[in-house]
Amino acid sequence: MRVLVIGGGGREHAIVDACARKGHEVLCTPGNPGIAALARLLPSPQDADSLAELAVQEGVDVVIVGPEAYLAAGVVDACMGRGVPAFGPTRAASRLEGDKAWSKAFMTRHGIPTAQHRAFTGLAEALAHAATCPLPTVIKDAGLRAGKGVTIAHTHAEAEAALHDIFTQSGASVVVEDFMTGQEVTVLALTDGERYALTPPSQDHKTIFEGDIGPMTGGMGVICPFPLPADALAVIQSDIIERTLAGMRAEGLPYTGVLYAGLMLTPTGPKVVEFNARFGDPEAEAVLPLLESDLAQHALDAARGQLDPVSVRFRAGASAVIILAAPGYPAEPQKGIPITLPPTGAGEIIYHAGTALQEGKLVSSGGRVLAVTATADTLNAALGRAYALADRVAFAGAQLRRDIGARIGAFPEKQTESDPV
Ligand SMILES: Nc1ncnc2c1ncn2[C@@H]1O[C@H](COP(=O)(O)OP(=O)(O)O)[C@@H](O)[C@H]1O
Ligand SMILES: [Mg+2]
Numbered sequence: 001m002r003v004l005v006i007g008g009g010g011r012e013h014a015i016v017d018a019c020a021r022k023g024h025e026v027l028c029t030p031g032n033p034g035i036a037a038l039a040r041l042l043p044s045p046q047d048a049d050s051l052a053e054l055a056v057q058e059g060v061d062v063v064i065v066g067p068e069a070y071l072a073a074g075v076v077d078a079c080m081g082r083g084v085p086a087f088g089p090t091r092a093a094s095r096l097e098g099d100k101a102w103s104k105a106f107m108t109r110h111g112i113p114t115a116q117h118r119a120f121t122g123l124a125e126a127l128a129h130a131a132t133c134p135l136p137t138v139i140k141d142a143g144l145r146a147g148k149g150v151t152i153a154h155t156h157a158e159a160e161a162a163l164h165d166i167f168t169q170s171g172a173s174v175v176v177e178d179f180m181t182g183q184e185v186t187v188l189a190l191t192d193g194e195r196y197a198l199t200p201p202s203q204d205h206k207t208i209f210e211g212d213i214g215p216m217t218g219g220m221g222v223i224c225p226f227p228l229p230a231d232a233l234a235v236i237q238s239d240i241i242e243r244t245l246a247g248m249r250a251e252g253l254p255y256t257g258v259l260y261a262g263l264m265l266t267p268t269g270p271k272v273v274e275f276n277a278r279f280g281d282p283e284a285e286a287v288l289p290l291l292e293s294d295l296a297q298h299a300l301d302a303a304r305g306q307l308d309p310v311s312v313r314f315r316a317g318a319s320a321v322i323i324l325a326a327p328g329y330p331a332e333p334q335k336g337i338p339i340t341l342p343p344t345g346a347g348e349i350i351y352h353a354g355t356a357l358q359e360g361k362l363v364s365s366g367g368r369v370l371a372v373t374a375t376a377d378t379l380n381a382a383l384g385r386a387y388a389l390a391d392r393v394a395f396a397g398a399q400l401r402r403d404i405g406a407r408i409g410a411f412p413e414k415q416t417e418s419d420p421v
Contacts, residue, residue: 005064008035009066009281010352011281013371014288028041030046033352034351062299063075064296064299066281068277071098087303100140101174113235113239115271119176130159135153135156137178139159139163147219150216183265184265188202191257192301192306196259202222203224210403218330221321221322223319223382223405260280285321285351286321289373291313318377320404321404322387325399326369326399334397337395338363339394347375350373350389380413
């Protein structure tokens with residue numbers, strides 16, 4: 001079939017790769033230099049109606065939407081309105097990600113486990129409440145802030161500063177919630193609104209520095225599968241995924257696409273940190289290389305309300321993603337740094353997240369620049385191969401974390417010359 005993928009980061013590179021390796025013809029807008037090797041890039045205005053028109057003109061069989069902003073802008077509604085199947089939630093259903101205050105209230109209405117919270121639309125009340133919260137406390141801008149709207153406040157002064165910041169920058173509304181402890185894990189559900197299939201669980205590493213310290217980033221590395229205990233998985237399915245899909249149906253907002261559950265495995269069970277309305281980035285770069293079945297077919301089936309969960313199959317084995325970020329990231333990433341990529345072997349792929357071509361040469365153009373991925377039979381072997389591959393990339397000043405997987409005791413297995421590539 002002919003598939004149109006919308007977006008241009010590492011996640012979209014992984015989506016395009018998953019479709020292309022099944023022999024589909026892939027179009028992508030706006031795409032990036034890595035995606036250009038696998039798909040026909042289409043220059044296009046990026047508003048919902050233009051994108052839907054593009055899908056019609058190109059006669060595509062299914063549209064797969066990567067980034068959240070397009071969902072919030074109503075791309076899926078615009079496609080569906082023109083009779084083009086699109087994989088992703090409608091604008092109204094994407095509120096599950098786009099409005100954290102609404103999302104928390106939804107979880108409360110449907111008994112979905114999450115941190116206790118209060119939502120505020122006025123600075124004065126929010127400040128008064130935060131002053132009484134036990135520390136640390138978590139302050140969240142309710143709107144889409146590209147991973148930059150959350151502060152874990154260790155002092156009341158920090159909480160106050162975060163609140164002032166949110167109300168001067170975006171002003172809309174804020175969520176103040178209890179701090180949860182435990183391992184963080186991502187579970188993705190591919191769904192047609194009713195039926196669903198889970199991907200293997202994965203774990204991102206969100207801070208810039210090793211040891212989980214420093215500023216939050218979009219994600220610095222992923223391991224997959226995360227070893228989720230069976231009892232936790234059962235709770236996640238019944239109390240989180242199924243209650244969410246049923247709740248969305250009950251509220252007249254049937255949810256189609258990828259339901260991303262960001263979870264904390266707390267001492268009292270799994271709880272929702274947040275929902276996202278699409279594949280995670282960089283989780284997609286870890287999960288999709290393990291997908292054995294046909295993503296484009298699942299997307300089409302789900303968009304038509306006919307997902308066959310049994311047909312969604314992942315290979316045994318593991319994957320690891322190491323993010324190479326630009327110097328200065330996350331505050332001020334340096335752009336225009338030349339990059340030379342090494343050759344890759346089977347089970348190795350370097351996804352482009354923030355690259356551009358300058359006079360025919362590959363350069364950095366964003367914060368997270370490359371997602372270096374390897375798959376192998378074991379997680380330790382996947383980590384070893386991913387780090388070895390990352391070390392062969394020529395990219396001056398690149399930042400990477402050497403402790404991806406360390407939280408669960410995984411470590412990069414030494415690569416030797418004689419290892420098969
Ligand atoms: N209640 C909480 N307790 C502990 N850590 C949290 C809590 N809420 C968020 N975090 C941390 O902050 C990160 C970002 O928060 P999240 O709600 O996912 O917002 P976003 O991804 O939109 O920035 C999470 O991945 C998690 O590491
Ligand atoms: Mg998040």
